[in-house]
Amino acid sequence: MPVSEDEVKKLKVKAKEIRKDIIDTTLAAGGAHIGGALSMVEIMTILYHKYLNIRPDQPDWKDRDRVVVSKGHAGVGIAPVLAGKGYFKKDALSTFNQFQSKFGMHLDSLKVDGVDVSTGSLGHGLSMAVGLALGASLQKKPWKTYCILGDGECNEGSVWEAAMSASHYKITNLITFVDRNRLMIDGATEEIMGIEPFADKWRAFGFAVREIDGHDFTQLSRAIDKALETTGAPWVIICNTVKGKGVSFMENEVKWHYGSMNSTLADQAKADVDNAI
Amino acid sequence: MAKEITGTTWTVYDSDTLTQAEIYGRVLCDLGDRYPEIVGLSADLANSTKIGNFGKKFPDRFFNVGIAEQNLFGIAAGLAKSGMLPFVSTMAAFATMRAGEQVRTDICYQNLDVKIIATHGGVSFGPAGSTHHCTEDIAITRAFPNMTVIVPADGVETANAVKACIDRGGPVYIRIGRGFEPPYYRDENYGFEIGKAVEIAPGTDLTIIACGITVREAAEAARILKETDGLSVRVLNMHTIKPLDEAAVLKAVEETRRIITFEDHNVLGGLGSAVADVIAASGKGCAFEKVGIPDCFAIVGYPEDLYSYYSLDANAITDKVREVMGRDFEEDEDWEDEV
Ligand SMILES: Cc1ncc(C[n+]2csc(CCOP(=O)(O)OP(=O)(O)O)c2C)c(N)n1
Numbered sequence: 212m213p214v215s216e217d218e219v220k221k222l223k224v225k226a227k228e229i230r231k232d233i234i235d236t237t238l239a240a241g242g243a244h245i246g247g248a249l250s251m252v253e254i255m256t257i258l259y260h261k262y263l264n265i266r267p268d269q270p271d272w273k274d275r276d277r278v279v280v281s282k283g284h285a286g287v288g289i290a291p292v293l294a295g296k297g298y299f300k301k302d303a304l305s306t307f308n309q310f311q312s313k314f315g316m317h318l319d320s321l322k323v324d325g326v327d328v329s330t331g332s333l334g335h336g337l338s339m340a341v342g343l344a345l346g347a348s349l350q351k352k353p354w355k356t357y358c359i360l361g362d363g364e365c366n367e368g369s370v371w372e373a374a375m376s377a378s379h380y381k382i383t384n385l386i387t388f389v390d391r392n393r394l395m396i397d398g399a400t401e402e403i404m405g406i407e408p409f410a411d412k413w414r415a416f417g418f419a420v421r422e423i424d425g426h427d428f429t430q431l432s433r434a435i436d437k438a439l440e441t442t443g444a445p446w447v448i449i450c451n452t453v454k455g456k457g458v459s460f461m462e463n464e465v466k467w468h469y470g471s472m473n474s475t476l477a478d479q480a481k482a483d484v485d486n487a488i
Numbered sequence: 489m490a491k492e493i494t495g496t497t498w499t500v501y502d503s504d505t506l507t508q509a510e511i512y513g514r515v516l517c518d519l520g521d522r523y524p525e526i527v528g529l530s531a532d533l534a535n536s537t538k539i540g541n542f543g544k545k546f547p548d549r550f551f552n553v554g555i556a557e558q559n560l561f562g563i564a565a566g567l568a569k570s571g572m573l574p575f576v577s578t579m580a581a582f583a584t585m586r587a588g589e590q591v592r593t594d595i596c597y598q599n600l601d602v603k604i605i606a607t608h609g610g611v612s613f614g615p616a617g618s619t620h621h622c623t624e625d626i627a628i629t630r631a632f633p634n635m636t637v638i639v640p641a642d643g644v645e646t647a648n649a650v651k652a653c654i655d656r657g658g659p660v661y662i663r664i665g666r667g668f669e670p671p672y673y674r675d676e677n678y679g680f681e682i683g684k685a686v687e688i689a690p691g692t693d694l695t696i697i698a699c700g701i702t703v704r705e706a707a708e709a710a711r712i713l714k715e716t717d718g719l720s721v722r723v724l725n726m727h728t729i730k731p732l733d734e735a736a737v738l739k740a741v742e743e744t745r746r747i748i749t750f751e752d753h754n755v756l757g758g759l760g761s762a763v764a765d766v767i768a769a770s771g772k773g774c775a776f777e778k779v780g781i782p783d784c785f786a787i788v789g790y791p792e793d794l795y796s797y798y799s800l801d802a803n804a805i806t807d808k809v810r811e812v813m814g815r816d817f818e819e820d821e822d823w824e825d826e827v
Contacts, residue, residue, distance in 0.1 A: 308789075309789065310787075331620060332620075368558060396533065397540070
């Protein structure tokens with residue numbers, strides 16, 4: 212069932228709130244990977260506020276859906292979402308990056324409730340997601356695994372080793388998203404190390420592929436529904452996104468991969484988020 | 489025959505205003521003029537490791553392979569086999585662990601002339617957490633046959649090490665920080681030589697053996713201890729972990745009989761372990777302690793807080809020296825009865 216108009220409205224409100232929390236956390240942290248956190252906000256929002264079967268008051272609940280944010284540097288885009296779900300209090304986010312905090316730039320699954328696996332070194336997440344998905348099948352559990360990859364991350368050979376195994380083992384209880392924001396650290400993905408024809412690569416590896424606007428909740432929900440109902444092949448949803456989405460001066464700016472702000476700039480960023488439709 | 493390198497020199501001015509990586513980037517640009525066989529490689533970290541400076545100056549001799557460290561070191565091995573001289577830069581964690589086997593098997597096994605300048609060593613990228621800390625690299629690279637392992641004290645020493653590694657045949661691993669590490673050396677002319685420890689403070693009561701960021705802190709600690717405690721503390725800058733300057737360690741055993749190592753690395757396998765091997769094999773008695781990251785995944789925080797937390801800053805080093813001096817250690821002046 213695709214999201215209703217009413218649901219979309221609510222999700223948009225949530226997404227704005229998450230973006231502002233990301234900005235506040237970046238401000239408090241003294242710097243964070245904000246660009247790639249903002250580009251995946253809609254993916255995170257729809258997962259956590261529509262699809263995931265989780266119990267924030269019981270973070271280790273065995274039958275929860277699992278989320279592997281393989282682009283772990285976007286921790287600043289995960290922690291506020293988890294706080295918003297009640298895994299911990301929002302004011303804990305103000306310790307981000309600070310001495311002895313449980314929140315480093317890359318979240319530690321042993322320290323932060325709601326984080327299913329520790330990531331941060333790129334190209335590890337999809338393999339762990341395949342392992343989780345295999346484990347669920349072996350134990351005949353209905354829970355799903357969701358994995359979010361960066362597009363630059365897809366330079367890593369290990370991503371394709373994992374992809375090969377996902378189709379070899381006919382893993383269909385796993386949905387993979389790629390945050391296709393077209394930028395990495397040193398520049399544009401297609402300039403540094405081109406990955407196109409990207410969808411064809413995934414098809415060649417045995418995946419069912421959808422290419423959508425990764426900021427459009429209706430498209431996201433249609434793609435996820437489709438992936439949840441078909442059982443022939445593993446699914447990848449290539450989400451075309453904008454790095455820095457929602458903050459005009461960050462959008463498509465490679466330098467905002469990692470950045471810090473003062474409070475004036477943070478206020479300006481939050482005003483941008485509020486003013487967006 | 490060593491090729492003589494003249495030209496640009498690096499002084500405290502540069503070290504005050506530039507990070508280790510920035511100095512490295514500039515030195516490599518100079519070397520690039522002199523050595524047309526030098527090629528640069530990185531994996532989407534050209535800017536943060538500063539090898540990108542070389543890339544800007546010599547775009548045809550630079551390869552940014554994207555986020556693909558295994559491929560990065562494999563390509564470097566091939567380039568070296570073809571007769572080029574690759575300098576490769578990425579973060580220490582990815583150079584030594586993600587691409588560990590490429591470095592060992594493709595590069596060290598074939599004894600290839602590949603120079604690895606790895607940034608973000610130790611906990612210098614403190615807030616990033618364990619995925620980006622690298623407190624294992626000295627242990628790992630030391631165990632690779634043919635590898636030379638250097639941990640420069642600061643930017644000036646980085647310049648020395650990068651220049652010297654060209655004449656050193658085979659693979660060289662140079663581990664630097666994230667940036668912002670304060671300088672210790674005032675200029676380059678203090679006699680840097682791969683494999684030779686530099687005595688930066690004389691002393692007879694105890695020897696501190698340091699590398700990387702702890703060199704400056706140890707020098708400061710020795711100064712404090714002389715002033716406030718009247719202690720004579722020798723400080724060795726052991727910039728080369730492999731090959732280790734065993735003579736300097738043995739001399740310290742004989743002359744001070746108390747040794748403490750300080751390093752931004754796991755206490756297992758790093759500088760401390762290398763020194764311990766020499767002491768143990770000598771058969772001589774010596775009070776000894778290894779200080780570093782105590783075999784754990786380090787906590788999160790800014791590096792200066794972490795250095796203090798893990799007893800690696802001048803204050804903590806001072807305390808540690810007092811503790812070891814106070815330890816009941818049986819002095820035995822007669823070496824003859826020991827094996
Ligand atoms: C194995 C590994 N190599 C390098 C890095 C350093 N790094 C952090 S983020 C990043 C770029 C990521 O680009 P992309 O996957 O496109 O993420 P996004 O643009 O969505 O932030 C790099 C190279 C890393 N974290 N892990």
